Amino acid sequence: MLIEQCRLEGEGPLAREEHYNFKEIETKWQQVWEERRSHRVENKSDRPNYYVLEMFPYPSGALHMGHIRNYSIGDVVARFKTMRGFNVLHPMGWDAFGMPAENAAIKHGTHPAEWTKQNIAKMRAQQKQLGTSYDWEREVATCLPDYYRWTEWMFLLMYKRGLAYKRKAPVNWCPSCQTVLANELVVEGGCWRCGSGVVKKELEQRFFKITDYADRLLEDLSLLGGWPERVRIMQEHWIGKSVGAEVTFSLPGQERGITVFTTRQDTLYGVTFMVLAAEHPLVLELVKGSDREAAVREFVEKCRRQHEMARPGEEADQEKEGLDLGVHCINPVNGEKVPIWVANYVLMGYGTGAVKGVPAHDQRDFEFARKYDLPVRVGGQPVGEVLDPDLMTEAVPAAGVLVNSGPFNGLESELAKDKIADYLEANGWGKRAVTYRLRDWLVSRQRYWGAPIPIDYCDSCGTVPVPEEDLPVMLPENIKFDPGVVSPLAQIPEFVNTTCPQCGGPARRETDTMDTFICSSWYYYRYTDPKNDQAPFSKEAVDSWLPVDQYIGGIEHAVLHLLYSRFFTKVLYDAGLVSNVEPFTNLLTQGMVIKDGAKMSKSKGNVVNPEEIFAKYGADTARLFILFAAPPDKDLDWSDQGVEGAWRFLNRVWRLVMGNKTVVSSPANEYSLLERADRDLRRKVHATIKKVSEDIEERFNFNTAIAAIMEMVNEIQRYLENDRQHRGVVREALETLLLLLAPFAPHITEELWYQIGHTDSIHRQSWPQWDDKALAQEEITIVVQVNGRLRDRLVVAAGSPPEEVERLALKLEKVQSQIEGKKVVKVINVPGKLLNIVAK
């Protein structure tokens, strides 16, 4: 019984609420699809391959609306492409390592593996409830040994290629998570996950040399025309390439000098001081034994504290402070003595940690010079201006034409950059150089729930990578969790103590685990060959699917996952393991789900639970609302009433199709003897096919696609109120309706498809094709303007000659009254569309 009749209290015999039984229908088809393995896909088929992928979730416990939105969008693409004739790979998995599992273990005593497993089971069930068309036989979970074995293998690949190294470095430490964080994971000075203030710590850590790939990661952004521009720009900024020169200022009486990096070698003659970062190794050396040593030492300490306390955003606002070291270096281009200072505004982590001070042309140097009364010297005059160092109130970055610059006087600054770089190189004072803002990727974590780093330490052999055939290094299961314990693995002797793979002697295992972003940097390759136990994937499988045709996920990964994945892909490419240089051809970054003006979050108390929506309206309604409410890349305003509207629409579709079942299932399907109303409906139907196809395919504008389907439904209903109905036309209209709606609302359309007599799944049908003949207009409405303002409309037969249209338009009463007493100067005719009469 598919129509549910609810009797309400105090009702009469006719009173009833009638709506379609989504619960029964959705459960039924989800079961059928699973039993028939409808969503299984082979790597090879006679259809062209298409890979659509949504970012796999962290199994936090339950799906939230952001997930629902992400997967609804992906499922429309997958189902649409399938109907379009592609062999579609649409997989799902779990980014299953990470801190929350460990926190739950500490809090509730559940093992991270158990907690994760339960969450996955629940979320997988929700995925199925949503009706997504995933091939679950390809599911991956990064925390399972048959996956993390290959994550470890990836680490060894990096290691072998010289891309994984260990060094002591100042790193970001989250005191609450008790672990280090990569630069990308520090958000406004806080931990990306818990928000705690991040502090700097000197620690021995492992890094991936992503900086080796900085240039390629930057260059190849130009290949990503299918990505949103803003993501490309964010990555570009994050990589932050600066082209300039390194210049060495010599120290009198010493072999060594101070090297600075500059993008403005054209201002070298404007240097009046040298500034070192507090952490610069030369600072303390240069004052050693001098009367300033104590003061400098104190200042350096102060900077260090400032650095640790400050959130990066605040650093820019900090008052510039410095101290004269009382030592000089020599500016190579003019031999001048330059005083050396130490200051808090120079960063050790960028360039060489030393900066030449050119107050006339750099605002920071200017502020510093004014504060400490250091001289200002103009190195270039902007066009049409004469700078007086004594009168300047701010730096003037545009140098214009060089002055006070010896042999380079009179040169335009861009040209001077080149000439001076030549000059530096010719004299051995420096060289052209490129610097990046991008830092190496810090990949070690002092946590338990992550992929072990497959490295052993042997007293006689040193650092020894675990041989591939011994992978995976298994995570020990019996582990105790206590709050505040750093490196839980280090507490387990059975794990730590091992034998050296080289000499067989006693060795210690690495107890840090890997950043989970490593796991997610290659998962999209594993889907192509998920059961492979000889390799992470075969090249053949990868080549048949990669690059991913359409990737869909949140913008928050613009410089995290998306940059790391690009890096991994390039390394895999260099190793000959994949043939694609970029992983994702097209990227769709979906907007947030907003309610009451803010992102849905527990702390704001504005969360709508998908389960409740499923229970009340079903998955089809949830999907339809989410896709209809806004274009996918924009933020979406949640509206309970909007959901109600989507629900009403689906019920209207249900009644429309069920009420005309007999018409539709009848065989009559010829279009002879059509009347005007019949032709009009057919025109609407075919126009809708065109609109919906283009909206999905070219623009991902699901909202307007659904609006078009709604318009078509309205028009079908109006048509059915006519006395004369053409069976073939109705049949075509209703079948088209179901086909067009199928990717959005897969369950109800499947049910109705069978209800009208079909015996094969709607999701295996071909996408309808519009017929240009049906689209042809018989009459055209011409918009008639006078002086650019709409005055009237004119209905003419299609193909009427322009002169005829013009003649008729000029005779219109409304036009006449507007041009009365004026002279018609010009008539603009946009054939078939618009006529503008210009009168003065």
Place this chain on the structure above:
RNA sequence: GCCGAAGUGGCGGAAUUGGCAGACGCACUUGACUCAAAAUCAAGCGUGGUUUACCCCACGUGCCGGUUCGACCCCGGCCUUCGGCACCA
């Protein structure tokens, strides 16, 4: 501070190449059905003016200016909101 995106009815949004501003939905109003309500169906729904009424007119896409026969759209200058980066030499 720099970079990016966005400002359209009561609300979400549409207008795809410079050519009818407000599609579609929500909310609201009215009517039909009903003893009544819900559901459903139908009609209306930017602001102001005018009219018995049909109609008609003016204004209207953050603000100011420009280009054009014609501008939500292009150009110049602002304002506001959101996002990213932040002393990057």
